[in-house]
Amino acid sequence: MNNNPELSIVMPCLNEAETLAICITKAKSFLDLNQVSGEIIIADNGSTDSSIAISKAHNVTIINVEQKGYGSALKAGIDVANGKYIIMGDADDSYDFSNLMPYLSELRKGNDLVMGNRFKGGIEKDAMPFLHKYLGNPVLSFIGRLFFKIKIGDFHCGLRGFSKNGYNKMNLQTSGMEFASEMVVKSKLNNLSIVEVPTKLHKDGRTRAPHLKTWSDGWRHLRFLMLYAPNWLFLYPGILLGLAGLVLSILLIINPIKIAGLTLDVHTLLYASAFLLVGFQFMIFYGLTKIFAVENELLPKSNRYRKLFKFINLEKGLVIGFVLVCLGLFLSLKSLSIWQTKDFGSLDTSTTLRYVIPATTSLQLGIQTILFSFFFSVLGLKK
Structure with a gap:
């Protein structure tokens, strides 16, 4: 790691003690095995478990984010990132941080936003709730493609990469889960290049319920898409x-x-x-x-x-x-x-x-x- 890394890996965190260590370990493994100059940033959104202690033990950058929300945590982590490229992903072990080369390769080619596509990469059994898999994600992704003419199949994949210059042009505003949709929409509206790579979704390693709320967060995504169109x-x-x-x-x-x-x-x-x-x-x-x-x-x-x-x-x-x-x-x-x-x-x-x-x-x-x-x-x- 150095002060001018090529890649910054940003993980939002809220009580992810069960899976945070394995995610950090996989991310470090990727950087070491592929000889990528990089840094790992944990954007903690008020964890009350041992997430912060785990982050300190693994010697990664920790950002304490007071404003609640998925988008707030990610924006704070991205703002302090020093990398030319940034890859963000959930710290629940549902995405494999040791397999980030498809993202980095596309970023090196000059693409501004690289989206993961879980429907092409595969979804493990019980990794995605039935309503999300067959209704929520397909419908919202279809609306996004229809409203904004964006040719991607998975608007809400939590693992994605982008250039820091591209991110600065997006001027993202939202603080909640709709941050994911805003990133895609703003990329299109600012004429940034968007590609997608197959990404496998694993069953997360948590025993607690996920932070994502099916109906309220789904409505927030739909409301955002309508207001921006x-x-x-x-x-x-x-x-x-x-x-x-x-x-x-x-x-x-x-x-x-x-x-x-x-x-x-x-x-x-x-x-x-x-x-x-x-x-x-x-x-x-x-x-x-x-x-x-x-x-x-x-x-x-x-x-x-x-x-x-x-x-x-x-x-x-x-x-x-x-x-x-x-x-x-x-x-x-x-x-x-x-x-x-x-x-x-x-x-x-x-x-x-x-x-x-x-x-x-x-x-x-x-x-x-x-x-x-x-x-x-x-x-x-x-x-």
Whole structure:
């Protein structure tokens, strides 16, 4: 070991006395047998067993991390790492630290992030709970591939390697188990190179229950993926709802629609108007979420984001909003004139609501556009 090692091996630790020694021993064996200049860092997250004593006995670097969380422990350990490359892995003996060369080889080739794939490398019997193996990991990995176009099969493998330069570009923020997903997503968003290697998952050597909580941690991963993909959460549903509402509204304004004896009239027009409004609100939330995430460095600035600012600005929004409000007022006056011809008495709702519903919809769209434009500009004041 020296002050400028090639590789830093970082293990988060919280009461891992049963397995920590064997993990450290395997990691040292790998460094010695492969003549790799390296260091081993134990990021302890408040252990109350003999984990710290074991670490001291094996003469490795120990970092005491007060802020709780898997991500907090790893970030603290990575921050003090001196290696050009870093490999992180759980200290429960579920991963073989004596077999890290596939990771290091890919890092030496210039890849920024090397992910393990347990489904390709093999999963020992009882090494992964049934729900994790057949539901949680496959579903969350599929969502990750769909949302972010990342071609890897195992988003949540705990053994992975990355370059220190690449890690610094990721600008990771989360403190819990979703740290694993954030690393993959941020690597893709920052155009870092990602590869995967087969990795075998062994049954861990602990007698206590694992720290991972199936439902709560699974939800944290899913929530993270959705919040970091506002296009899937807001934009695409908004476009579908908005288009459906707009097309249906236009057709119903012209004439009632008759389908196999079923007549769709102004009552359906009211629902179509609601679809249009809700879809528009979804798209507004997409814009606000996007600018908030980028300006607070949760997401990197992209060419699409820069184009968004060139296309959308306060002045254009005010003009569009004003036009929509004027259209709503015009249709409202038209409705009033029709009522006036009836001496303000009873009306044929099938006729008047074809003006009233578009009028109120247009007024709401106009006011929302104006308010969105002001708020959008406030959020973008940094730019």
